[in-house]
Amino acid sequence: MPLDQDKTGILYIVATPIGNLEDITLRALRVLKEVDLIAAEDTRHTRKLLAHYQISTPLISYHAHNQASRGPELVRRLQEGQSIALVSDAGTPGFSDPGADLAARAWDAGLKVEAVPGPAAGIAALSMSGFKGDVIFVGFLPRGEGKRRRFFQELAGENRVLIFYESPKRLPRTLNELAQAMPDRQVLVVRELTKKFEESWRGPLPEVAGRLDHIEIRGECTLILSCPREAAQPVTAPDLEAYLMQAARQYGLAGRRLADQVAADLKLPRRRVYQFYLDLKGQGKID
Secondary structure, rough: OOOOOOOOOOOEEEEEOOOOOOOHHHHHHHHHOOOEEEEEEOOOHHHHHHHHOOOOOEEOOOOOOOOHHHHHHHHHHHHHOOOOOEEEEEOOOOOOHHHHHHHHHHHHOEEEEEEOOOOOOOHHHHHHHOOOOOEEEEEEEEEEEEEHHHHHHHOOOOOEOOOOOEEEHHHHHHHHHHHHOOOOEEEEEEEEOOOOOOEEEEEEEEHHHHHHOOOOOOOOOOEEEOOOHHOOOOOHHHHHHHHHHHHHHOOOOOOHHHHHHHHHHHOOHHHHHHHHEEEEEEEOOOO
């Protein structure tokens, strides 16, 4: 069914694939074919998608560096009756990209805005995680060391599932910082989501941080952190072993001092943690 000719001047927020080109809805393909203009974060990237589906709709760039000037131009075109589809490089516009600004401009101008839903990396990874609870979308993290530390300390008090995006270069640092701030959470890390070389790692934060500490990761990463342990399940023996091993590396502690630190982090009885530590030491698994 073609776009209603009476409904002109609509801004369509169109979700596009995050990797696999098959992950696009029939409605999204129809809208991309029938609008007057597609506003794309990177026209070169979007042109590959359009070529794959033989779509010849005109493209115009709309990104963080030209949104101040291009935004008013697109609003004017909408006011003149043109229909426009907004797309990002991957996934749903408005998440960690300038799409939200254009949507706000359209609303402020009294124009109609419609969503054409589809892929979103955070939601896709969340569906894989198996983590239950209310959710917070965090997006990309601050880069400054002081800002990150304060940010993680604030998030440590959250009792909800957390969704992060991170670059592969910063992933090991981020996982280790998260493991220190929130050792009582599980994490799912997915790289190259929906693509040919997709990989995922799931488990206690300290354990996953240790596994990926010296591995070269390529491709954008999505992280899902579970609710805090006390809001989820009791700490199991494998979890406690992983926490102790990772904490020994991070804190440089051993013996009762290590056990006391882990007990405080996980809110567990000190005697239980120390006895578990002694058992591991007797098995030669820890110094």
